[in-house]
Amino acid sequence: MGEFDLIARFFKRPAQRQPLGVGDDCALLAPAPGTHLAVSTDMLVEGRHFLPGADPRRLGHKALAVNLSDLAACGARPLAFTLALALPEADEAWLAPFSEGLLALADAHGCELVGGDTTRGPLNICLTVFGEVPAGQALLRSGARAGDDLYVSGTLGDARLALQALRGEVTVPAPVLAAARERLDKPTPRIALGLALRGLATSAIDLSDGLLGDLGHVLHASGVGATVDADAVANLLAAGTAIAPDLRRAYTLAGGDDYELAFTAPPAAREAVRAAAAQADTRVTRIGQIEAAHGLHLVDAHGQPVPGHFASFDHFV
């Protein structure tokens, strides 16, 4: 199977909403008048972002999900994506389920595959996603203000729990692992929540490297600090009390691979945030507050400081 056959067979579809899709030198996108185009790129490398031998269907889902999560964090509506794929060989038994997992999630979000590249090489999946957001309404990292509430969507830490269990570094009952593994393999991009938070959240970021590290980017970009209730955060582990308290804390604060949104909004908007969460059918939990003074302070449920260092994930450390 040659490169062009491969594209035609597994990835080429008739262009739909976009003026021109797969099969010319460029794809053509037509963003609606008055919108900005939100763009994000993520590269997934075998052994680094997924385990060798990972289920290709789940990998297809995850490769797009982590990119859609960036659109969600900007409040952008998915429009289209490109796929660049390096493969050790053109293996139909891998490509068929990979493309199915990928395109099923794409279809669920009306996100059209418009172009790409395939080549032989160590397995590497590079997606670039495009979304639309009305000019001036994108959710940025730089908008958090002192006094804002700090929220997080969904649950945290279960992806890391699954990873540690798969690596044999922690032992959990099989049903707990199965549930956690769903979170690791099939993250849910919070697109509906991102859209509902337009004009409401003052800042937002998606959680890929762990809550504390990603929150640090928001604080830095906004020139503020934060107090975070570590006990409220620890309660967000779906696996719950099956896991020891110190691990719950570590996984939820600095686990990584969560693909939830952390966002800020003024206290006056609490009811509106609740309504947005309901509209998006997404759980949202208030976990702290933005402070004028720089620094990130962890407290327990009684407001007492929590000691300890929680390193976030960095692909080069």
Place this chain on the structure above:
Amino acid sequence: MGEFDLIARFFKRPAQRQPLGVGDDCALLAPAPGTHLAVSTDMLVEGRHFLPGADPRRLGHKALAVNLSDLAACGARPLAFTLALALPEADEAWLAPFSEGLLALADAHGCELVGGDTTRGPLNICLTVFGEVPAGQALLRSGARAGDDLYVSGTLGDARLALQALRGEVTVPAPVLAAARERLDKPTPRIALGLALRGLATSAIDLSDGLLGDLGHVLHASGVGATVDADAVANLLAAGTAIAPDLRRAYTLAGGDDYELAFTAPPAAREAVRAAAAQADTRVTRIGQIEAAHGLHLVDAHGQPVPGHFASFDHFV
């Protein structure tokens, strides 16, 4: 050096024309009203698209050049690009010249680096470029019509000559190799020509896999055939008669890595094509004609059929 330091140090610049650049979940692009956004992705893998140990400055240039070449083939004006980079290690001695080569070409074309991703892994460079083209004016592969002239820009085959010489499969004098190697390492994206051909060329494609193979895509998409003057094409090897006639023919017809434009235009537009080439300061040569009958026919300078099979480059064959 961590991932975020790396991005800040070598790739982050203040956002310029685009509303938001490197450093948030998404970059934001603002295409001009009435334009479409042309998008193209290319992935470069070590050992496949460049030799291990390749000069990083030249590699930075080439990685963007091959993507800009796709914009040129659509008649799009470069706007921005994203960079996803997998590196075995965060090596400053590699990153500094790589980013310099990349950003020098980006600056020359006003093409802004707006986002990206870095990770550890086997060396892999994935760029996605964005260009603007007035709605309805993009040059497509599907517009060639019977009777159209067939043109190619610049010179052909020298990149392949350099590759074969570097592999020790052909021996050429050092000055010839040095000149050919410039073509292999530092292709010139034909942006100015693409812009000048808007409204003039009926179809266009950039030559990355070899003239015959890429021309085949145009013929297929347009539902036509072509007659190509193989002698006129062989004369486009810049290394010229230093190279044996059979190799000149093979390299120019099916060499690959040329990053020139092949395009079609009606005979009535010959003077306008000449003027466009002059305006773009780019050599353009008429090499054949589009035919109603399918198939690609090679003839010599006397119109006699040229025998032989010239395989184009396919990354999976």
